[in-house]
Amino acid sequence: MASPVHLEGTTLEGGGQLLRIAIGLSSLTKVPVNITNIRGKRSGGGGLKAQHLTSVQWLSQASSARLSGAGLKSKEITFMPSTRDQQSETYLKSEIQISQNTPGSINLVFQAILPYLLFRGSHFPVRVHISGGTNVSNSPSHDYVSQVLLPMLSLIGIPTIESELHSRGWSQGGARLGSISYIVTPATRPLPAFQLTNRGDIKSVRVTILAPKACEQHFRDELDVMFDKRETAIFGDREPEVEVTFEDSRHDKRFYLLLVATTTSGIKLGRDWLYDHRVRVGKLEHVMSSMTKKVFSDLIEEIEHGACADEFLRDQLVVFQALAKGKSSVHGGRRKGELVEPSLHAKTAQWVVHEIIGADFDVEGGCEGIAFGSTEEDVDRKEGGKLRQSLEKLHVSTSKDK
Ligand SMILES: Nc1ncnc2c1ncn2[C@@H]1O[C@H](COP(=O)(O)OP(=O)(O)OP(=O)(O)O)[C@@H](O)[C@H]1O
Incomplete structure (x- = not known):
């Protein structure tokens, strides 16, 4: 197996999102990753919090990955997905249960696993039940996800995702656990390029x-x-x-x-x-x-400023732009005539997708995606073709010992 792509966890935003995108893409593309200094820019010493650990463990089991170093507060993990085109039986069920016993954000766990659920090549919808926090500081609330994220994903061509709130879980006013179910229908072909340019x-x-x-x-x-x-x-x-x-x-x-x-x-x-x-x-x-x-x-x-995605959505769309087929654009608006810069979260997301799958963003928010899930791409992936070779080149050029 190729040597893992090394990601330094203090890069740019240096928080949990870098890890979520990296592991989500690794489990889909089978590119192994090694992340050091995880959440290195966060106070309190960084490392994996329960919410991050839950996502990493679920994705490793789902994609039959070898996971090393993962534990609460771990600062370094290596994630080596199985290169056999076979998913773990347990995780092909139509009902998935992910339990957290603290109000870690349900929607950040969902953010980590969603690309995998959508593009893993399955034809069957899944119902994912996640417990934890529905209203947690610095994360997408249940209300934001159901009223902004899910309709916007549908607008860009992702099969409709339904969410069902069972009970609210809070980080404020004392910790309280809640739960949400999502029904996710996998995409059966690559996501076509999308244009969010006309507000x-x-x-x-x-x-x-x-x-x-x-x-x-x-x-x-x-x-x-x-x-x-x-x-x-x-x-x-x-x-x-x-x-x-x-x-x-x-x-x-x-x-x-x-x-x-x-x-x-x-x-x-x-x-x-x-x-x-x-x-x-x-x-x-x-x-x-x-x-x-x-x-x-x-x-x-x-x-x-006329953006076609709010500041938070912009970073959450990066992974979909990178996986889509063709050039997708998300207009981030203009302030005093100048393009509004992506947030640090969005820049970090763009950096991670570049490191793992080689997708690049231009200053106007455009990205030529890798057409993940297309037959050509599958053939390439299975037979060691173009994409595989370019990924392998990337492993070499970004490996840890560089
Ligand atoms: N108010 C909000 N509305 C919608 N999305 C939000 C909001 N606040 C934060 N987010 C989203 O939540 C994610 C937060 O990522 P971040 O890396 O900061 O989180 P984290 O895993 O909690 O890590 P850390 O504890 O390291 O900050 C980003 O995708 C961001 O867009």
């Missing part, structure tokens, strides 16, 4: 509030005032269409607000905040007004 006008905004029931009216009033004030910045000359949903968070320290704008071309832009500052008794009005101000101004910033 259109903002047609409607959907607001999701999770807060203690006693705060409902105040929160709604704050939003009304803000919509009145910022109507033109959001809707321009169009008649505003706003829908507000409130759910009782059943805890006086659990506050979450999400705004999702839908454009005339079907694009969804989302911004949210799971309140993570101290909630003081008697100061709840301050919590609601600061959440409303911040989430509105974040969304308006996204709207003003």
Whole structure:
């Protein structure tokens, strides 16, 4: 087997996403990887947290990989997928259960395994049940995934993924476990290249509030005032269409607000905040007004620079651009006439896909994908053809001892 591609875990963002993308791509393409200094830029010493370990272990079993070094807080792992075109029997079941006993983000586990579930070459839908956190700081919430990520994946041509929330799991207001099921239908051919370049006008905004029931009216009033004030910045000359949903968070320290704008071309832009500052008794009005101000101004910033994917979605689409067939483009918007730079997360994702499968991004957010899953690519892969050779070249040029 070729020597593993070495990834230094402190590169760019230096967090967990580098690991998730690397292991997800490795399990699909069978390119072995070695990651050192995992999450090396995170405070607290870095290394694998439970959420990362869960994803790595699941993918290693699913792709019959040899995994070494993996444990809680590990800073180095080597992931060597089996080169035989055979998946582990256990993981071909139509029901998959992934359990976490802390509220590690369910959606980050899902982010790690989704490319594998979609492109592993199966023809059967799977139902994946994951327990952990549904609303966790610095990760996509259940609400963001169901209202932004999944519709956007469908817009770019990925078979519709359904999600079913069973119960909420929180990182705030004391740890609490929840669970979600996803039904994923695998792609039966490579993902065609997609173009997210025409944003259109903002047609409607959907607001999701999770807060203690006693705060409902105040929160709604704050939003009304803000919509009145910022109507033109959001809707321009169009008649505003706003829908507000409130759910009782059943805890006086659990506050979450999400705004999702839908454009005339079907694009969804989302911004949210799971309140993570101290909630003081008697100061709840301050919590609601600061959440409303911040989430509105974040969304308006996204709207003003005209991007076709919000800052978070942009990094989450990188892996799909790299696997698609042909050149996919995601317009990231312009600020003062200049293209908006990808976030550090997006740059990191682009670096990882380059290192593992050789896909490159241009400054405008375009990427010529490797057509993963096409017959030609399969033949190449099985018979040691073009792709295999170029991957092997990459192993050599990026191996650890370089
Ligand atoms: N508010 C948000 N809405 C949607 N997606 C988000 C949000 N915040 C973070 N994300 C996404 O979550 C992922 C976070 O990656 P990151 O590497 O920071 O996470 P991590 O595994 O928790 O690692 P670490 O603990 O090392 O930060 C990125 O894909 C990012 O786009």
